Amino acid sequence: MVTLWVLAVGAISQAxxxxxxxxxxxxxxxVAVAWARxxxxxxxxxxxxxGAGITGALFLNTLGHLEQGPGKGGQxxxxxxx
Amino acid sequence: xxxxxxxxxxGAGLVSVGLFAWVVRRHLVRRMMGVNILSTGVFMVLIGxxxxxxxxxxxxxxxxxxxxxxxxxxATALGLALIQRIYDQRGERSVEERGPM
Numbered sequence: 001m002v003t004l005w006v007l008a009v010g011a012i013s014q015a016x017x018x019x020x021x022x023x024x025x026x027x028x029x030x031v032a033v034a035w036a037r038x039x040x041x042x043x044x045x046x047x048x049x050x051g052a053g054i055t056g057a058l059f060l061n062t063l064g065h066l067e068q069g070p071g072k073g074g075q076x077x078x079x080x081x082x
Numbered sequence: 083x084x085x086x087x088x089x090x091x092x093g094a095g096l097v098s099v100g101l102f103a104w105v106v107r108r109h110l111v112r113r114m115m116g117v118n119i120l121s122t123g124v125f126m127v128l129i130g131x132x133x134x135x136x137x138x139x140x141x142x143x144x145x146x147x148x149x150x151x152x153x154x155x156x157a158t159a160l161g162l163a164l165i166q167r168i169y170d171q172r173g174e175r176s177v178e179e180r181g182p183m
Contacts, residue, residue, distance in 0.1 A: 004092055004095075004096065005092070005095050005096075005099070008095075008096055008099045008100070008119050009099055011115060011119070012099065012102070012103035012107060012112060012115060012116055012119070017109070017111060017112070020112065020115065021115075024115055024118070024119075027119070027122075028122075031122055031126070034089065034092075034126065035129060037085075038086070038089060038129050038130065038133060039133070040129060040144050040147075042144070042148065043129070043144060043147060043148060043151075046148055046151055046152075047151060050151055050152065050155050051122070051151055051154075051155065054155055055118065055155055055158055058155075058158060058159055058162050059111065059114075059115070059162065061162070062111055062162045062165060062166055063111070065166045065169075066111070066166070066169055
């Protein structure tokens with residue numbers, strides 16, 4: 001329980017957004033372990049596959065898009081100008 | 083205090099943390115993460131409460147949570163697509179925090 005809270009608070013208060021996503025995925029895995037202990041094995045399977053895997057992939061996709069996506073004054077325009 | 087009440091309290095704590103992130107934080111990705119943490123807390127309260135019933139764990143809250151996880155992932159995908167669109171429209175590319183928090 002304490003591990004869960006520490007991971008959740010760290011996920012929202014971490015300075016770097018990538019570290020935050022990593023802590024969020026770790027929290028998903030810990031939640032899956034908690035559900036396996038609560039007697040819901042199917043929920044644990046779904047959580048570790050969907051809740052941690054696909055959601056983490058979506059967040060990382062958004063981070064990559066925000067870092068090198070198209071925008072004004074970006075690297076793509078610098079390359080086009082050169 | 084038995085073991086399932088511990089999980090109910092942990093779920094309540096996750097709900098409060100997610101609500102804090104959703105209301106206070108400025109960055110949109112971090113807000114989306116707060117919504118996810120909040121939904122995880124709600125699921126944990128449901129499953130922990132289903133253990134309190136006599137005669138074994140109830141199957142209906144587990145099915146509801148199983149559906150809720152899938153719906154939460156699809157809602158997260160929609161929200162993150164909207165966030166990408168918003169940052170494209172604004173022309174902002176920084177992932178740093180803006181504002182006071």
